Amino acid sequence: MSRLFESSDINDMKLANHFVRSATWEGMASPEGEVTQKLINTMTALARGGVGLIISGHTYIRQEGQASPWQLGVYKDALVPGLCKMTEAVHEAGCKIVMQLAHAGHFAPENLTGQPPVVASNYEGLSLKPRKELTAQDIQDMVAAFADAAIRARSAGFDGVQIHAAHGYLLSQFLSPIFNRRGDGYGGSIQNRARIHVEVVHAIRKAVGKDFPLLIKMNCQDFAENGLSLEDSLIAGELLADAGLDAIELSGGLLTGKKLSPSRIGINSAEKEAYFREELSAFKKKIRIPLILVGGIRSVEVAEQLVADGSTDYIAMSRPLIREPDLVSRWKSGDRRRAECKSDNLCFGPGLEGGGIYCVSLEHEKTK
Numbered sequence: 359m360s361r362l363f364e365s366s367d368i369n370d371m372k373l374a375n376h377f378v379r380s381a382t383w384e385g386m387a388s389p390e391g392e393v394t395q396k397l398i399n400t401m402t403a404l405a406r407g408g409v410g411l412i413i414s415g416h417t418y419i420r421q422e423g424q425a426s427p428w429q430l431g432v433y434k435d436a437l438v439p440g441l442c443k444m445t446e447a448v449h450e451a452g453c454k455i456v457m458q459l460a461h462a463g464h465f466a467p468e469n470l471t472g473q474p475p476v477v478a479s480n481y482e483g484l485s486l487k488p489r490k491e492l493t494a495q496d497i498q499d500m501v502a503a504f505a506d507a508a509i510r511a512r513s514a515g516f517d518g519v520q521i522h523a524a525h526g527y528l529l530s531q532f533l534s535p536i537f538n539r540r541g542d543g544y545g546g547s548i549q550n551r552a553r554i555h556v557e558v559v560h561a562i563r564k565a566v567g568k569d570f571p572l573l574i575k576m577n578c579q580d581f582a583e584n585g586l587s588l589e590d591s592l593i594a595g596e597l598l599a600d601a602g603l604d605a606i607e608l609s610g611g612l613l614t615g616k617k618l619s620p621s622r623i624g625i626n627s628a629e630k631e632a633y634f635r636e637e638l639s640a641f642k643k644k645i646r647i648p649l650i651l652v653g654g655i656r657s658v659e660v661a662e663q664l665v666a667d668g669s670t671d672y673i674a675m676s677r678p679l680i681r682e683p684d685l686v687s688r689w690k691s692g693d694r695r696r697a698e699c700k701s702d703n704l705c706f707g708p709g710l711e712g713g714g715i716y717c718v719s720l721e722h723e724k725t726k
């Protein structure tokens with residue numbers, strides 16, 4: 359049996375294997391961000407399907423940080439009892455679950471939040487609509503909000519938290535010179551652009567203790583002109599590892615970036631899989647904490663190779679598990695056919711209409 363299927367630990371969290379369900383917005387929460395039975399059923403199916411760790415969909419830590427409709431929330435204590443039901447169901451199925459803590463910043467639609475988005479920097483050309491640039495005090499309040507959310511996650515039974523600093527949302531905006539044009543201690547050099555992240559790590563650690571698993575998902579690069587470079591991302595990764603992080607999940611691209619979408623669709627050969635593997639290898643040389651690779655992994659052979667040769671410690675997937683929540687069990691049982699996901703991103707559609715995400719391609723195939 360390959361190392362992929364062996365048990366492992368991240369801090370004090372014991373995992374059954376090296377497979378992670380990468381954070382995936384399901385569009386299944388209530389309009390207020392509460393857990394629903396549909397979301398619990400989806401999580402239970404994933405937990406029974408063999409992944410060692412589920413990372414929740416991005417969960418908004420403050421109301422003004424909501425990115426998408428029917429998104430899960432952790433912005434108030436009243437949400438904790440519902441979240442408890444979800445973690446209990448996952449634990450009963452023998453799996454672990456980490457909450458992804460998120461704030462959408464510039465990409466928090468006013469029609470959802472009722473207020474202008476907050477941003478790292480407000481500058482001409484950012485938007486035709488009003489934006490609120492965070493003051494130094496606002497940043498301190500934001501750091502505290504991440505720590506409060508981590509406390510709620512822990513009381514709701516989550517096994518850890520993951521800070522969302524990828525894909526162009528608020529903490530990704532701070533890292534990116536495109537969005538972050540601040541002249542104070544939170545802008546300019548990468549040490550300054552990563553300052554809020556280091557403060558969030560320290561605040562969460564102080565709030566939940568040294569044993570509670572603390573992860574981050576960050577861009578290895580923005581893949582956009584003047585965006586976060588690999589060189590700067592590596593420096594940020596080292597700073598965060600030194601600050602007490604337990605693992606880094608590597609992703610890349612911005613919601614607005616030109617390369618994000620093309621690189622994520624049509625993954626139909628082993629060569630197109632694991633599309634951040636070059637950046638991963640640069641991280642592996644410098645970063646001493648466990649790395650989780652996400653992005654286009656579709657075959658067990660590719661996954662096994664990446665773990666066996668030490669390129670990554672964990673394999674994370676999102677879309678393949680929307681189509682086949684039991685993919686990991688299937689591979690483990692000896693059915694090693696590649697994931698059936700076509701990487702066409704059609705699953706987003708029903709989520710945006712209120713029905714929750716599902717594999718639309720599979721529906722099409724059934725009706726053919």
Ligand SMILES: Cc1cc2nc3c(=O)[nH]c(=O)nc-3n(C[C@H](O)[C@H](O)[C@H](O)COP(=O)(O)O)c2cc1C
Nearest residue numbers: 380381382383415416609652653654655675676677
């Ligand atoms: C429907 C959908 C929702 C997603 N939601 C999130 C999210 O909440 N947080 C996040 O960090 N990434 C999110 N992603 C990105 C995935 O976690 C993952 O990084 C990306 O899809 C590439 O991995 P894959 O090829 O295994 O799908 C989402 C992707 C999809 C398809």
Ligand code: SF4
Nearest residue numbers: 699700702703705717
């Ligand atoms: S709709 Fe497409 S991208 Fe989404 S799970 Fe199905 S095959 Fe994969």
